[in-house]
Amino acid sequence: MIGVVSGMPKRAHGGRTFALAAAFACANVAVPVAAEPVDIVSSPGSADRADLAAWREEGFPTPTPDQTVLALADMMTADDPFLRDDIGFAGLSAILRRDAVDRATLMMLVDTFTERLSAPDERGVVRPFAVLGLAEVARVDRISTFLDDAEFDGLVTTSVGFLEGVEDYRGYDAELGWRHSVAHSADLILQLALNPRTSADQLERMADAIASQVSPAEPYVHGEPRRLARALLYIARHDNAAGLDWPEMLDQMTSKVPRHADARGEALLDQLARQHNLRAFLLEVYAVAVSSQDQRLEPLGNAALEQLAKL
Numbered sequence: 001m002i003g004v005v006s007g008m009p010k011r012a013h014g015g016r017t018f019a020l021a022a023a024f025a026c027a028n029v030a031v032p033v034a035a036e037p038v039d040i041v042s043s044p045g046s047a048d049r050a051d052l053a054a055w056r057e058e059g060f061p062t063p064t065p066d067q068t069v070l071a072l073a074d075m076m077t078a079d080d081p082f083l084r085d086d087i088g089f090a091g092l093s094a095i096l097r098r099d100a101v102d103r104a105t106l107m108m109l110v111d112t113f114t115e116r117l118s119a120p121d122e123r124g125v126v127r128p129f130a131v132l133g134l135a136e137v138a139r140v141d142r143i144s145t146f147l148d149d150a151e152f153d154g155l156v157t158t159s160v161g162f163l164e165g166v167e168d169y170r171g172y173d174a175e176l177g178w179r180h181s182v183a184h185s186a187d188l189i190l191q192l193a194l195n196p197r198t199s200a201d202q203l204e205r206m207a208d209a210i211a212s213q214v215s216p217a218e219p220y221v222h223g224e225p226r227r228l229a230r231a232l233l234y235i236a237r238h239d240n241a242a243g244l245d246w247p248e249m250l251d252q253m254t255s256k257v258p259r260h261a262d263a264r265g266e267a268l269l270d271q272l273a274r275q276h277n278l279r280a281f282l283l284e285v286y287a288v289a290v291s292s293q294d295q296r297l298e299p300l301g302n303a304a305l306e307q308l309a310k311l
Contacts, residue, residue, distance in 0.1 A: 081177025138191040171222030193234040217270035229284035
């Protein structure tokens, strides 16, 4: 019995493969070759989006966490928020929280993310996710110390310097997703404030950095006051923060904001934004301090209430 493929005879017994190959050759068409499968754990940036989504649903399993986490860190510079945030950052966070990455890799992450904090970033996505990556690395040190004292102080200095220097207040964008430099910086400071090894001097430096960004002339609309307040509250909870002068610190913070919006034009908009930002921050601090019933937060809560009464 004879069949036909593209006009060519083929045998019904054992000749099907030969006939198909001959047909492609006669038609001058290349025989399709299956693409090599992408090793998602070593090259997630080259993987199909559906495969990446499935990998995320599984919790980012990997037999090579050190290699995978570095590849995910590379993805955290992508413009695409799915690659940068949903895969890059989410995967890095998940793997680091398993305590499966060695010290050499962690130090590489510290260096990589720190370098990115001063890298060109026109679209505003690289630096915010670099500081967020540092927050995850700081969490690792909080759970299981890997930084020596000088390296830890260097991370504190980096966190303080970056937050104080933020001038890009963009938050969420429908196309690019989250940027959020201020909020992500606050997350890094929060992780450092949770670490028992953080000294009184380091806590005070971090509190001053928070104060520097409480009331910019850019109106906060993406939850920044809450994130800043939460970081400051964790500083106040620290055993080494007992000597911090909260009334003085908050008084200095609010003295820079005009009590009455009496300007005109753009200057009035700036004043209103700064008042709004300050009030939102103080309300958040006071509400949490009171509702927590934590005596360590009482001095900070009282100081916030005193400043609110002046606005």
